[in-house]
Amino acid sequence: MVKQLKARIRLSGPLSVADYMKEVLTNPTSGYYMHQDVFGTKGDFITSPEISQMFGELIAIWCVNEWMQCGSPSSLQVVELGPGRGTLADDMLRVFAKFEGIRDAVSLHMVEVSPKLSEMQQEKLSGIPVSPHNTDAKEGRPSVTSENQSSMTDAEAMASSDSHYRNCQSKHGVPVSWYRGLQDVPRGFSFFVAHEFFDALPVHKFQKRDGHWREVMVDVDYSPNAEHHLRFVLSQQSTTTGKLLLQINPNELREHVEQSPDSGVVVQELATRIASDGGFALIADYGHSGEKTDTFRAFRDHKLHDPLCEPGTADITADVDFSYLKSLVSDKVICYGPISQQSFLNNMGIQVRLQMLMKTAHGEQLEQLMSGYDMLTNPSKMGERFKFLSLLQSNRKNYEPAGFVPPM
Numbered sequence: 001m002v003k004q005l006k007a008r009i010r011l012s013g014p015l016s017v018a019d020y021m022k023e024v025l026t027n028p029t030s031g032y033y034m035h036q037d038v039f040g041t042k043g044d045f046i047t048s049p050e051i052s053q054m055f056g057e058l059i060a061i062w063c064v065n066e067w068m069q070c071g072s073p074s075s076l077q078v079v080e081l082g083p084g085r086g087t088l089a090d091d092m093l094r095v096f097a098k099f100e101g102i103r104d105a106v107s108l109h110m111v112e113v114s115p116k117l118s119e120m121q122q123e124k125l126s127g128i129p130v131s132p133h134n135t136d137a138k139e140g141r142p143s144v145t146s147e148n149q150s151s152m153t154d155a156e157a158m159a160s161s162d163s164h165y166r167n168c169q170s171k172h173g174v175p176v177s178w179y180r181g182l183q184d185v186p187r188g189f190s191f192f193v194a195h196e197f198f199d200a201l202p203v204h205k206f207q208k209r210d211g212h213w214r215e216v217m218v219d220v221d222y223s224p225n226a227e228h229h230l231r232f233v234l235s236q237q238s239t240t241t242g243k244l245l246l247q248i249n250p251n252e253l254r255e256h257v258e259q260s261p262d263s264g265v266v267v268q269e270l271a272t273r274i275a276s277d278g279g280f281a282l283i284a285d286y287g288h289s290g291e292k293t294d295t296f297r298a299f300r301d302h303k304l305h306d307p308l309c310e311p312g313t314a315d316i317t318a319d320v321d322f323s324y325l326k327s328l329v330s331d332k333v334i335c336y337g338p339i340s341q342q343s344f345l346n347n348m349g350i351q352v353r354l355q356m357l358m359k360t361a362h363g364e365q366l367e368q369l370m371s372g373y374d375m376l377t378n379p380s381k382m383g384e385r386f387k388f389l390s391l392l393q394s395n396r397k398n399y400e401p402a403g404f405v406p407p408m
């Protein structure tokens with residue numbers, strides 16, 4: 001990866017941080033996400049769906065409620081952006097299988113660039129191994145049930161679309177298809193869910209120098225005792241991207257900002273689809289409301305890591321600017337949030353769910369349930385840093401979605 005990056009920089013000059021991030025995460029041959037399982041205790045970081053089944057279950061309940069509020073349409077596309085190991089989708093399908101109406105309405109659409117992760121997702125959702133080499137796909141927390149598994153109806157016909165690159169039928173009989181981008185997903189009434197997806201999308205970084213905005217770029221480090229092969233430099237002039245992006249807020253008071261036009265394109269596509277085809281979206285991620293400055297960072301082995309050191313071997317990420325996302329879509333859809341993960345999960349009844357699961361759990365399972373609950377909701381852990389934002393069709397004014405208000 002470092003050789004490729006250096007060759008590219010020598011040929012065409014320093015890369016924007018966004019180009020660097022895109023290359024490091026999703027380069028088809030050596031991108032971080034493309035060929036390995038990066039999650040869990042053996043990986044570099046752990047996400048909420050991997051910590052506790054309650055997370056996916058409550059998101060599924062949120063979806064069932066919104067679907068009913070919309071008049072229970074006979075077809076519901078659940079579209080997950082950046083599905084990781086497929087754990088969130090699997091937990092959601094287990095819940096949908098228990099609700100008669102939605103069970104027969106649902107098809108699942110996974111937006112995933114990684115061949116390795118899409119394979120793992122298929123294994124998890126179908127319960128059938130895809131490749132004999134894929135032995136680590138089953139690592140993860142066990143699921144606890146507080147009720148008997150209900151029997152499943154026959155699956156609907158496979159969702160047919162030329163643009164998918166993989167498909168299967170889930171354990172619960174739901175048709176599942178995979179796409180490389182949102183633009184490939186068929187149009188229709190949809191629930192879009194993006195958990196820790198936007199933080200993986202490329203950001204441009206800008207810094208004010210002598211009253212002028214300059215873009216942070218990645219260059220080869222030519223110094224003889226360079227610690228790494230690469231270093232950050234500031235552009236000599238304002239870049240074209242910079243001129244365009246910084247027009248958004250000419251009164252910006254910060255001296256260092258991050259902008260993710262790729263996130264802007266995705267959120268606008270979500271809003272356009274919701275406005276014209278119906279549906280709703282839930283975006284959950286770590287983020288801020290336009291006040292943070294330098295959040296670009298890397299994680300390896302659950303620790304902070306230098307983002308320029310051994311690119312491709314660590315996750316690189318940046319906090320999501322929720323105010324930027326909202327500013328791009330508030331003319332098309334109604335936005336609720338962002339609210340903290342702790343508030344969302346509490347409002348959705350995580351404590352009640354915890355009590356139910358605890359009745360049938362023992363030993364290690366019981367400990368995992370309690371530590372998972374603490375990890376997800378404790379403000380000093382994931383409870384405050386992670387936020388939820390929802391997008392609803394604009395004809396649903398004067399309605400407050402579950403999760404965003406305390407239950408009566």
Ligand SMILES: C[S@@+](CC[C@H](N)C(=O)[O-])C[C@H]1O[C@@H](n2cnc3c(N)ncnc32)[C@H](O)[C@@H]1O
Nearest residue numbers: 033047082083084111112113114117195196200
């Ligand atoms: C941080 S992981 C989150 C995984 C999962 N949502 C979870 O919470 O466990 C990011 C996911 O987004 C996928 N991804 C990253 N960039 C993407 C892109 N440009 N298009 C589609 N998927 C992408 C990765 O392969 C991975 O599945």
